[in-house]
Amino acid sequence: MSAYLRGIQYCLPEQVRRNEDLAAVHRTWDPAKFYEKTGIRSRRIASVDQTAGDLGYRAAERLLDELSVDRDTIGALIFCTQSPDFFLPTTACLLQERLGLPTHCGAFDYNLGCSGFTYGLWLSRSLILSNAVSNVLLIVADTYSKYCDPDDLTTAPIFGDAGAAALISAAPAGSIGTLGPTVVGTDGRGASNLIVRAGGARLPKSSARGDTYLYMNGPEVFSFTLSAVKVGIQQLLDRLEVGWDEVDLFLFHQANRFLLQRLQAVMKIPDEKLPIDVEDVGNTVSASIPLLIRRGMDRGLFRPGQRCVMAGFGVGYSWAMSAMTWGVAEGSLP
Amino acid sequence: MRKLAEVLAVDPEAIEKDTTSRDLIAWDSMGTMNVLYWLNTEFEVHLNPSETSKVQSVQGILDLLSAAGKLS
Numbered sequence: 001m002s003a004y005l006r007g008i009q010y011c012l013p014e015q016v017r018r019n020e021d022l023a024a025v026h027r028t029w030d031p032a033k034f035y036e037k038t039g040i041r042s043r044r045i046a047s048v049d050q051t052a053g054d055l056g057y058r059a060a061e062r063l064l065d066e067l068s069v070d071r072d073t074i075g076a077l078i079f080c081t082q083s084p085d086f087f088l089p090t091t092a093c094l095l096q097e098r099l100g101l102p103t104h105c106g107a108f109d110y111n112l113g114c115s116g117f118t119y120g121l122w123l124s125r126s127l128i129l130s131n132a133v134s135n136v137l138l139i140v141a142d143t144y145s146k147y148c149d150p151d152d153l154t155t156a157p158i159f160g161d162a163g164a165a166a167l168i169s170a171a172p173a174g175s176i177g178t179l180g181p182t183v184v185g186t187d188g189r190g191a192s193n194l195i196v197r198a199g200g201a202r203l204p205k206s207s208a209r210g211d212t213y214l215y216m217n218g219p220e221v222f223s224f225t226l227s228a229v230k231v232g233i234q235q236l237l238d239r240l241e242v243g244w245d246e247v248d249l250f251l252f253h254q255a256n257r258f259l260l261q262r263l264q265a266v267m268k269i270p271d272e273k274l275p276i277d278v279e280d281v282g283n284t285v286s287a288s289i290p291l292l293i294r295r296g297m298d299r300g301l302f303r304p305g306q307r308c309v310m311a312g313f314g315v316g317y318s319w320a321m322s323a324m325t326w327g328v329a330e331g332s333l334p
Numbered sequence: 335m336r337k338l339a340e341v342l343a344v345d346p347e348a349i350e351k352d353t354t355s356r357d358l359i360a361w362d363s364m365g366t367m368n369v370l371y372w373l374n375t376e377f378e379v380h381l382n383p384s385e386t387s388k389v390q391s392v393q394g395i396l397d398l399l400s401a402a403g404k405l406s
Contacts, residue, residue: 037364154363190383219366219386226370227380258364262371317383 004175009063039257043160043282055163056141075133114314116286122182160282164290180323
């Protein structure tokens with residue numbers, strides 16, 4: 001048995017925030033220089049009353065409509081977010097009702113950031129291969145902009161909001177990709193380098209402004225990715241028994257162009273094998289890989305039989321690298 | 335130290351043995367990331383989490399390279 005990616009859709013908030021908008025407030029900040037380094041020109045920002053649940057809902061509606069899926073066949077709804085609609089109940093339960101999914105559908109959230117989508121593929125494929133369910137609706141969405149201090153120029157110009165949805169199925173008919181294994185990893189020593197300290201049980205309230213907003217130690221996170229991503233991919237390739245040259249596309253979490261280009265150089269990946277898509281969306285956390293895939297599909301990036309490696313990495317520290325073969329039938333898989 | 339100046343895109347004379355990131359505007363977080371990338375690719379120096387303070391001074395970088403056996 002295999003697990004198949006049947007489709008991907010996404011939703012971006014309507015509101016656009018450009019670098020120039022920030023520069024109008026922060027007069028010494030150079031938007032052109034920032035774009036030159038990061039490749040980010042603008043981001044989509046959720047409105048005050050728009051949540052990750054809303055973005056995920058819209059993406060899932062688009063996907064289910066596009067694929068004409070019988071919603072009664074969805075056995076599990078998995079929602080990845082670090083900006084849930086409520087502390088409780090879990091947002092997945094709210095989405096089960098909003099999407100009209102059956103009550104025999106399992107639903108739960110998991111709290112991961114930039115590794116969230118590939119982690120979700122790991123979970124979804126495992127549910128399929130264990131025969132627990134036949135169809136998994138994986139939704140990832142985040143509204144990090146609500147955590148960003150508008151005066152913190154290490155985070156505010158980087159993160160954008162988005163939601164995405166993918167259907168993973170036991171049935172090959174109409175699938176766009178066949179999922180291979182996932183390698184996961186964790187290093188909690190890096191937890192304090194990308195964190196929102198206040199608001200949870202450990203620190204319910206804080207008078208320190210910095211505690212209530214997202215804190216990111218850029219050099220620390222960069223140092224982590226330089227080491228962990230290559231090692232994780234190597235572990236995946238060893239498991240697949242394929243070499244780096246045999247991978248057709250590396251679909252990385254879209255942190256920013258600076259980081260991606262340095263990862264590309266460290267791993268000696270040719271330009272054409274590492275698409276970058278951050279210019280008008282920024283770093284959309286868990287939604288960045290499905291956005292890259294769907295927007296890549298829409299501009300003709302993929303060809304049947306391409307061997308793809310997806311890599312999610314970030315907050316935690318947490319990482320997950322997944323294999324996928326594009327658009328092939330059962331029996332010719334990695 | 336000439337290579338470090340190149341990585342930070344500063345005049346070589348701006349780098350002394352006692353220079354730290356606080357002495358140079360160019361040695362900001364982006365500059366530190368460039369130093370990390372240089373140490374990773376040129377010397378295969380990998381840091382544990384919360385160790386990047388070690389690359390925010392010339393002496394710290396020399397100590398790292400020495401500990402890694404990369405200084406002749």
